[in-house]
Amino acid sequence: MSAVPDLPVLTDLSALTAALRTHLDGPRRAVRDRCRGLDHDLLAPPPTPLPMNEHRARVSAQVEALARESFVAEGFPERQGGLGRYGDGVTAFEMLGHTDLSLFVKAGVQWGLFGGAVSMLGTERHDALMPRIISGELQGCFAMTETGHGSDVQGLLTTATFVAETDEIVVHSPSPLARKDYIGNAADDGHLATVFAQLVVGDEHHGVHCLLVPIRDDDGSAADGVTITDCGPKLGLQGVDNGRLMFDHVRVPRTNLLGRYGDINDDGVYTSPIENPSRRFFTMLGTLVRGRISVAGGAGAAARSALTVATRYAAQRRQFAKPGVADGGDGQEVVLLDYRTHQRRLMPRIATAYALQFAQNDLVVAMDDVLSGRVSGELEQRELEARAAGIKAVTTRHATDTIQECREACGGAGYLWANRLPAMKSDTDIFTTFEGDNTVLLQLVAKSLLAQYSSTFGDLDTLGIVRFGARLTASTFVERSAARGLLQRIVDVAPGREENVVFAARTTQLALLTEREEHLIEGLARRLRRADEPGADGFAAFNNTQDHLVATAVAHVERTVAEGFAHAVATCPDPEAAAVLARVCDLYILSTIETHKAWYLEHDRLTPARTKALTALVNEICAELRGVALPLVDAFGIPEPWLTTEMLDDNLAP
Amino acid sequence: MSAVPDLPVLTDLSALTAALRTHLDGPRRAVRDRCRGLDHDLLAPPPTPLPMNEHRARVSAQVEALARESFVAEGFPERQGGLGRYGDGVTAFEMLGHTDLSLFVKAGVQWGLFGGAVSMLGTERHDALMPRIISGELQGCFAMTETGHGSDVQGLLTTATFVAETDEIVVHSPSPLARKDYIGNAADDGHLATVFAQLVVGDEHHGVHCLLVPIRDDDGSAADGVTITDCGPKLGLQGVDNGRLMFDHVRVPRTNLLGRYGDINDDGVYTSPIENPSRRFFTMLGTLVRGRISVAGGAGAAARSALTVATRYAAQRRQFAKPGVADGGDGQEVVLLDYRTHQRRLMPRIATAYALQFAQNDLVVAMDDVLSGRVSGELEQRELEARAAGIKAVTTRHATDTIQECREACGGAGYLWANRLPAMKSDTDIFTTFEGDNTVLLQLVAKSLLAQYSSTFGDLDTLGIVRFGARLTASTFVERSAARGLLQRIVDVAPGREENVVFAARTTQLALLTEREEHLIEGLARRLRRADEPGADGFAAFNNTQDHLVATAVAHVERTVAEGFAHAVATCPDPEAAAVLARVCDLYILSTIETHKAWYLEHDRLTPARTKALTALVNEICAELRGVALPLVDAFGIPEPWLTTEMLDDNLAP
Secondary structure, eight states: OOSSOOOOOOOOHHHHHHHHHHHHHGGGHHHHHHHHTSOHHHHSOOSSOOOHHHHHHHHHHHHHHHTTSHHHHHTSOGGGTSOOOHHHHHHHHHHHTTSOHHHHHHHIIIIIIIHHHHHHHOOHHHHTTHHHHHTTSSOEEEEOOBSSOSSOGGGOOOEEEEETTTTEEEEEOOSGGGSEEEETTTTTTOOEEEEEEEEEETTEEEEEEEEEEEOBOTTSSBOTTEEEEEOOOBSSOTTSOOEEEEESSEEEEGGGBOOTTSEEOTTSOEEOSOOSHHHHHHHHHHTTHHHHHHHHHHHHHHHHHHHHHHHHHHHHOEEEEOOOGGGTSOOOEEEGGGSHHHHHHHHHHHHHHHHHHHHHHHHHHHHHHHHTTSSOOHHHHHHHHHHHHHHHHHHHHHHHHHHHHHHHHTHHHHHBGGGSHHHHHHHHGGGGTTTSOHHHHHHHHHHHHHHHHHHHHOOOOOTTTTOSOOOOOSHHHHHHHHHHHHHHHHHHSOTTSOGGGGGSSHHHHHHHHHHHHHHHHHHHHHHHHHHTSTTOOHHHHHHHTHHHHHHHHHHHHHHHHHHHHHHHHHTOOSHHHHHHHHHHHHHHHHHHHHHTHHHHHHTTSSOHHHHHHHHHHHHHHHHHHHTTHHHHHHTTOOOGGGGOOSTTOGGGOO | OOSSOOOOOOOOHHHHHHHHHHHHHGGGHHHHHHHHTSOHHHHSOOSSOOOHHHHHHHHHHHHHHHTTSHHHHHTSOGGGTSOOOHHHHHHHHHHHTTSOHHHHHHHIIIIIIIHHHHHHHOOHHHHTTHHHHHTTSSOEEEEOOBSSOSSOGGGOOOEEEEETTTTEEEEEOOSGGGSEEEETTTTTTOOEEEEEEEEEETTEEEEEEEEEEEOBOTTSSBOTTEEEEEOOOBSSOTTSOOEEEEESSEEEEGGGBOOTTSEEOTTSOEEOSOOSHHHHHHHHHHTTTHHHHHHHHHHHHHHHHHHHHHHHHHHHOEEEEOOOGGGTSOOOEEEGGGSHHHHHHHHHHHHHHHHHHHHHHHHHHHHHHHHTTSSOOHHHHHHHHHHHHHHHHHHHHHHHHHHHHHHHHTHHHHHBGGGSHHHHHHHHGGGGTTTSOHHHHHHHHHHHHHHHHHHHHOOOOOTTTTOSOOOOOSHHHHHHHHHHHHHHHHHHSOTTSOGGGGGSSHHHHHHHHHHHHHHHHHHHHHHHHHHTSTTOOHHHHHHHTHHHHHHHHHHHHHHHHHHHHHHHHHTOOSHHHHHHHHHHHHHHHHHHHHHTHHHHHHTTSSOHHHHHHHHHHHHHHHHHHHTTHHHHHHTTOOOGGGGOOSTTOGGGOO
């Protein structure tokens, strides 16, 4: 007996595709449809790799064309000349993830990072710049990362020293390690930079602040005191002009300080609405949350493009004949997607792509609520940041792994530029690093979970490890106690019977994920409490739990993504689409549990008989969903001209 | 109490490095040292990505220069103008894996594939060509893969039909799927191709044979009836001119058939020393085993380059400060390699690189024995092929995963072309596909294990699944029964004591790997026996065991590689190097077991307490070996000019 009831007989696959797509498009379907109508010839990746400078020029022209699209203005408030529809703007950018990813990144630098910093960190005196930024007339850079400090932004070396005598701020790079590095839009096009630097007013150090520094004169040459160099060719994203900036005592007016969270007044006195310097710093960074959400969006889009191409190829390509008629077969060559190993490569990744798209849709709704001010409060802001960090890390990991798998699953054809996977792979490879290195982000997520746990149970001393003291809503922990009782009952009863039946109920599936997350958090708290005893080496204690922190964060994201997927299934209005989605959700959750089956066995949550039954069940669901593999990828709704490849030429179909 | 005795106090790290390198270099140290003296400026990857045609021209010039090196001739027997030192030749090619990988592949096509096919499949009448092939004067292609058939070589569509009237063979591509595809050296430089096609003599089809077809005239234009197109840009290997060939009834003399294993005599009659067509086919393919061995070598070399660069960066780069003096720390910024997550990324991969290099050295010795004729027999030939297939699959997987991890571990710096990881990543990405798709190769390995098992225990019916009926030496199975008893005793006793002590003995470590391999093979045999019952669907039965087949092959390769590593430790003459190598071997084996810990728990071979202790032990060994991480990568012995990067500039060291 299988734990999986059969899918309904699906009579109309195009109706199924349409219903799936509508639900997957989510609340911003109209935005997605508008983007599907964009001029793809204009926005497409170059049909053949271009010399770096030609590719850059091409992307600059694309950015100019994009500036005329309304979704650029959507990302900014009305008082700055924008439209104040933040969620729509981010969703439109996500759709750019199906075009040339150099364009996605270059536009993200100009409007998301540079424009976003001026918009969110500036004061009224900077609003006047915004229309020229939105129109693309004023091109800029986001100069945060330095050669010596990337993840550790608080450790930046660039200084911004207020000089009362001239009412100016002097920006300086004191060493080669202080060089601003990997800065998009710096090598060619940027004229103004939002520079993050250690602010010094009089004798006082106020920590990292952001200020505007012109880096180029009108004629395009480097401004006085600014040295600009080119990062040169990269693995991908050749259309983005990444560069390096060094400042030699560059003077800018005091009013160039983007002073919303820390300003210098006309009397030359530093003032801030947030007294605690650490809280101030994290509040500033927190306003830039959109960057991570956009990167997750673009990564998810690229992974969907790759899965669409690879699944179609797998459904067309044949290799090795079945046994002949004499041996009970029909002698036909087998379609790749009929092989179990091939199903195992693609089907769980399609399921994950669904899960993450629903998660992204939900995250954008939450972001829109916070940015529009409909929801406010530090707690909500911190929760949004933690969610964004977790989804960014998990989605970019998914994209890198999935595109790699798709390349390999297409064999030699996947290696040819004409089949688009090479550009997807090379361009997205840095997504696991930029906008927050994934390993660092996952540790932030875990620390915020610890803070939440601590505030709920009050039994965790700080140890300095919860420096990023975000407090999330604490209620979820209490709610989950009920689920745990349920799990225990289900796991305890009926051993020896059909072992896979236990995996059929969504509540059990979710309880299994919740159980793992909670156990990891509790274990972490216990280890850190022990490490906080007198005489313990703080760094060693932190370091010994580092892999535990990362595992905890991943478990948390997996649980929340699964809950979101379950909700999406439950709210799908089309019965056939809902039935298919339910099975895709089963596959996402059960293959996730399977990935961690050693944990479930080690912690006595599943018996060996059940983990073996789980693997068999995942195989079975892969085989079942293979029948709707094409509708599943078609429902991603990527316009056909955006998916042109050579290998899917009908002439090559056997 | 730890299961790991402390490493000896190492006073002279450069002596340690030298001793490690000597042992790792293996029996062909002199060849490696000779290659270390090659002109790196000449052979290096381009310092910046070149337009495709410039890169191709550069590589063609490099190949011309290489032709003057003696190791090219080493790969061919003396009667063909070679030197007959096969192992030396393959080892020299492995060293090219540290230079531009386009050169490695282009040279591999010319001398390994094209030259190898003429040398191994041709008869005396073809020996006359060899001096011009060795000198590079005659450039050629290896035209096996078609658009429609890659892994399934027996399914090739190109036909070679003997015409008695004119004593010619007509070569023809009957459909677009018959097009020869991804053929190296075809787009620009090749003049002669070794074409694999279905041989038809009279009414008889004799299966796939190889014959010489001129594809270009002296002036470089396509020969009559041959259509040559360019595969265009690729993810990497831009310096290799991959192309496509279509044949329109191209006539070549009968004597162009490379007829060692199947010829047409002067009377127009087909003759072959091997009666069984399937055995004949696999014998022909088997002679080309060097290609897979060379690909494994190049992949291993590229992974070592990446690990060297990433480990040096990790030992230099600092991020985040420790707690300050007031909190019991020293406030210093932490070197990346001191973080557990970073150790976990790099140290087990360094251990695997060691394991695979020792395995490669051993494989080359076995290959040299067979090719030189010192060892002969079909059994030995089949065993060599299975070993080569397994090592190729596992080493290329290791390279792809490791170079990816190194890129990410170097953050933004890893994405810059100047830091070399992008080229390593892009160029080696296809290694998992070419010279045999890894998924297919692993199934071949598993099938040969099954045949061996079947011949030992006589209880497996064929089911057609063991079509590749290789028989390996059967003695190992018997030997291992003893090890199993040992394992059982060790695993059974002393639960509750120090759980990690069980992992200390090498015999236990190896017994754990052997246990898994044997259990997987036995399970596979059992499943296939059941599937062979009357009424069973042959394809479904095969397909349902496909993931089981792949897991079995990997387990087999891991066990044999571990045994080889253990032997290398035991025979290391330098005591300090031996002590370090022993720990590296521990890390390789224990992190491999850890990867499969779900299996050990599911199958009751390890208790949860022991798998947890295992993880702690792997962490501990990573931390311990971190102290010798630099000597470990220095011992790879890659000449410094071959490792130039921008990020390891001393000026950027904090």
